[in-house]
Amino acid sequence: MTFVVDFSRSRGAVLRPVAVAAVTLAGRFWGPRLQRNVAVTLPTQYDLLESTGRLNNFRRVTGRYDGPYAGIFFNDSDVYKWIEAASWAQAAGPVPALQERIDAAIALIEAAQGDDGYINTWFSLERRHERWSNLRDLHEMYCGGHLIQAAVAHHRVTGSTRLLTVARRFADLLCEVFGPAGEGKRVMVDGHEEIEMALIELARETGEPRYLKQAEFFIHARGHGLLHGGRMGLDYFQDDVPIRAMTCLCGHAVRALYMACGITDLALEREDAALLDRLGSLWTQLTRRRMYISGGMGARYEGEALGKDFELPNARAYTETCAAIGSMMWNHRMLAATGDARHADLLEWSLYNGMLPGWGLDGRHYFYVNPLEDDGTHHRQAWYDVACCPPNVARTVAGLPGCVYSTSAEAIWVHLFIEGTARIPLGERTVQLAQRTQYPWDGSVAIEVGTAGSFTLHVRVPGWCDGGASLAVNGRAVLQAVEAGAYAAISRDWQAGDVVQLTLPMPVQCWQSHPRVHENAGRIALTRGPLLYCVEALDHPGADIEDLSIDTQAAFESRFEPDTLGGVVTLRGTARIVPRDAAWDDALYRRVQPGKPDVPPGGDTVEVVAIPYFAWQNRGASPMAVWLPRA
């Protein structure tokens, strides 16, 4: 499904998954968040599915509700995403309040499905004759894909085949209607990718190769202009260039990333090295030219699009929360296909700095758009008319345990550093592991091996680590040089109780942008460990954050503040308040004055406070900036 995918039998997978149910996350950072997802986020979202008419849209199909269809045409997908999220959230054990709601929703879905397997509440009753008539714009297969992902999650967690049966019937209908012209079928694709990865995961879950073949058809039918004639250009739908000729990801960011997920799934199943190579090139191009420092993607409001190389406006960054999630999903797959630590690096970076800002600390407010600079007018909302992001956040958080570890032959891979325990199947054995760490606030990670045996432990050393990482087993250093952005491998005959100690220094780091990102010229961004930081005006009363010029030579102090923003490490550094040049009050442009510096000298020196970017706009409205002028 979305985020946690079962590569256990994928021919091309280098790494095998460890199931969500096998991993329990706890600790100061993720423990409360996973609880909040169950106790606040999922219940409030279900209430919104009800109050916004999304569930009534299903009741309406069977005559149990006689009002009009509510909301936008792809509202079914929010119900499916919620079921998927609530299913993962129960991997560790049933939560009755969630289970009841899942069952109620599934009952509505079952009842709304047609005899032929079709299901979509928008295209029912008065619009039933419009089915499959506008796949370019109306998300029929997109909704179906989310149904499938929900069904797979529900089946995997509960063992129930109720929703899986619904999903299979819809998938069977797709296989019947769409396919090669030579087979007498309709050659068409959906305007919003999603069905591709869903069908492949359904194939994995059911063992039915037909679904993989169907996804393969959709993937290769794309890029030939089938979606022509609409208001948007073909690139918006990634329908201008076939995947095997594609040189960059373009158009609508979420669609492009969901497409990449489906293609990576295909490469994994087919062991298609050429396709994987193409995906690797696209990944490189995207991350080197079209990605915010937050990991966010999608620079443009218009078309919710990726934009051109180096087009990365800060205040007008679009960077939809779903795009960050799409990037996590893609990197999760690329990691399985390659074992390359850069994918785990970006997965983690996007988790903390791309997705997490979209989820308010109260668990019930969300960002759809994630600017990297704001004048204090951008606020989280409890819901959106286009509500893709809130349930996407919920399913990502709920599925997170499935991203922490992988296995390969006689080896366990540790990708993420989160306190908790795991029971990891390795060949015939089950290896118990436990992590103890205050990560992301502190770079000390103790991994206790609870089961004796001989295997290799691959521990990720994050790419953000700028030297000084060390590894010890039972207090004794191992490995001479620990390379950042790679996995450190420790092979030994483990004894129960062995402790691997990973130590990652977390100094404050100052970053600069490629010179072609004009907006960031002369500016720096601050990070510490896996976290991007920002400055909020409310921490700087009396100063305008636009006037803060950061002294990157001065030392920054990192301080854990338990009462700030639920407990965060803040950074404190030194900044100069650039004196206001009153001449600018009356002008937008002026003649260059020879010998006069662009930035006036003088001005008070003040302490600048930075907070993690994921936590911004949780203390009321205030201007915010990630990129700050450098003294």
Added chain:
Amino acid sequence: MTFVVDFSRSRGAVLRPVAVAAVTLAGRFWGPRLQRNVAVTLPTQYDLLESTGRLNNFRRVTGRYDGPYAGIFFNDSDVYKWIEAASWAQAAGPVPALQERIDAAIALIEAAQGDDGYINTWFSLERRHERWSNLRDLHEMYCGGHLIQAAVAHHRVTGSTRLLTVARRFADLLCEVFGPAGEGKRVMVDGHEEIEMALIELARETGEPRYLKQAEFFIHARGHGLLHGGRMGLDYFQDDVPIRAMTCLCGHAVRALYMACGITDLALEREDAALLDRLGSLWTQLTRRRMYISGGMGARYEGEALGKDFELPNARAYTETCAAIGSMMWNHRMLAATGDARHADLLEWSLYNGMLPGWGLDGRHYFYVNPLEDDGTHHRQAWYDVACCPPNVARTVAGLPGCVYSTSAEAIWVHLFIEGTARIPLGERTVQLAQRTQYPWDGSVAIEVGTAGSFTLHVRVPGWCDGGASLAVNGRAVLQAVEAGAYAAISRDWQAGDVVQLTLPMPVQCWQSHPRVHENAGRIALTRGPLLYCVEALDHPGADIEDLSIDTQAAFESRFEPDTLGGVVTLRGTARIVPRDAAWDDALYRRVQPGKPDVPPGGDTVEVVAIPYFAWQNRGASPMAVWLPRA
């Protein structure tokens, strides 16, 4: 109308107009352009009105064409704008080819008007029952406004009342249907402003005060949320705040500027000082915070909107050509209302640097969007599906003679410097003036007074002039200090043959941006006289213009090149080619390296060539930039 408005009896007008027909423009710059408008632009546009079905839409209403309606719902307005342009183009004398086409078009329009005065080809036949049903989105009054402006121009130039009669009947219908609720009328406004200024000009042309009152109703009905419920917020339509409480122009740029025109017309007619004061504040806010250095306005693609203060992206500048024209129209009115040279300054600046780039040198290709930086992929087009800009350019060029002069009691005002002759009514007399100048290439302007008499000549000394301007009469200096951004007044008893010599030094000037325009940090723009310059890659073979770092201390050479771009002054200066830092090939972000400069030292020194911004993208595709890194 649009651009040239008859303030001759407006109570609040400080300056009175000099009619288009009274002024003949010639000279190396504007002479060929006005001819091209008549010989190329207007004929090709008429052919497009025909080939795109815009004229057939009129024939269709009366059964003379039986195909479907062609194109977008406001296509009628393009026909009207073309008639207006073609009418002005004949002010100096009939052009048979144009006259025949105008007559043919008017015959179609007359026939398509309903008995009740209604006319709009979209809302005819199958959609006649949808009339006035969605004023928010469907531009019915906008089209009507353009009909009125065309009719006034046609009447003023030809004396014919044919189209004026059509326009009056439509205006009468509006007066009947819309108005205060207390009068039993419908309280509603059009989503796209235009009707306001049109009705006021119709009142001026016909002497009928009812049209002024109707415009006044529309103006004050706006800002109260009548246009709620659509996809766009109220600010998009300027319907969120009433004019008397408005603190900035917001939303769709063209609409905001057209609104400002109508309100200024109202202030002129009503001699409403409070309203004029409010307009002055809006003008100041707009020009100091939301205007490109080109005079272009409208920073955002989404909503074609003005954007926030200091939001001025270069490559993604929207800056619709129509917005620059809207700014010219507004400044034309503000100039009449105030006599303040800053409005003439901006009118001229927008003419050369905002509107003119939208008109290809071949006279038949247009920009809708005018970026200030481009990677070589932005091209002029022969037409657009939304074709507002091309006929807007044509009517602006055709009406230009009416913007050169004004009068007040015993005074003549010279606003623009364009070679040509004028017969200017002044009280009972007609004063002949002639200008001889190579402006905008050269700052020497000779104004010959051809009629004896006593009056004051107000000569504009442009705000771009950075000192050194001088004025002489018959070779003798007059005025001790000539202030830039003001009118120099010369009162005397003129003899026929007196020559006023204005000399405006035209050094190359380097400009910088307000520090809050982050993208322009460390960058400069070049101007000379009234022209903004840019750099095109095709003048710099072997170099990437992104790597050019301009030495603002070195001298720039200005050189008239008769064979370049139809004859332009180019600027030649010195730049360093910043050596490529190969480390950036593989990264978008990197850690700040202490002691290492952001911009590498060294690199070759080369000649940099700048051309007038209005002339860019006329020699094929090539990257372009207005804002250049400063060494």
